[in-house]
Amino acid sequence: MFSGIVEEAAKVVAIEQDKGNIHFTLECSFVDELKIDQSVSHNGVCLTVVRKEGNTYTVTAIKETLERSNLGLLKVGDLVNLERSMMMNGRLDGHIVQGHVDQTARCTDLREADGSWYYTFEYTYDPQMARQGYVTVEKGSVCVNGVSLTVCNSKKDSFEVAIIPYTHDHTNFCNIRPGSVVNIEFDIVGKYISKMIAL
Secondary structure (H helix, E strand, C coil), rough: CCCCCCCEEEEEEEEEEEECCEEEEEEECEEEHCCCEEEEEEEEEEEEEEEEEEEEEEEEECCHHHHCHHHHHCCCCCCEEECCCCCCCCCCCCCCCCCCEEEEEEEEEEEEEEEEEEEEEEEECHHHHHCCCCCCCCCCCEEEEEEEEEEEECCCCCEEEEEHHHHHHHHHHHCCCCCCCEEEEEEEHHHHHHHHHCC
């Protein structure tokens, strides 16, 4: 479980195809603190550390993960938002994030607003999934590429988020442009409420 507070934007240094899987090797500042079999969020996707070497570590994404997320689009040199799993003895600074990406969305607009940035994302709307809570709500929470954000201008198949300079500069939001594909995870609380109402 995660909180959507990104620790570091790490660089992809190697990508290896292995049948239907892809092994990603990343370089980051806290590799020495990682353990084999530890869960780490990568652009909002929970992946397991399978190898460590020097200042790099490797994780594996399987076919299901690659089909549901933007990880299959990564190239060597790309930045990936990282977060280690949440410690239960501290503050929940973001919101409850599972690391189970629901789908991808595409950035359709980016505008600067006197020091902050507004990003608009559009996703495929499925009425059946929407009834199960796979939607955004105004001022609710959404996880975009592993970043916990507040929704504004929520519509049926799109939403906006406002990004402060710190988040822009310390995550891969600095590289997101119109046309960029991002991972989104809808709020788990909304999913549970929708399920209970349906029952």
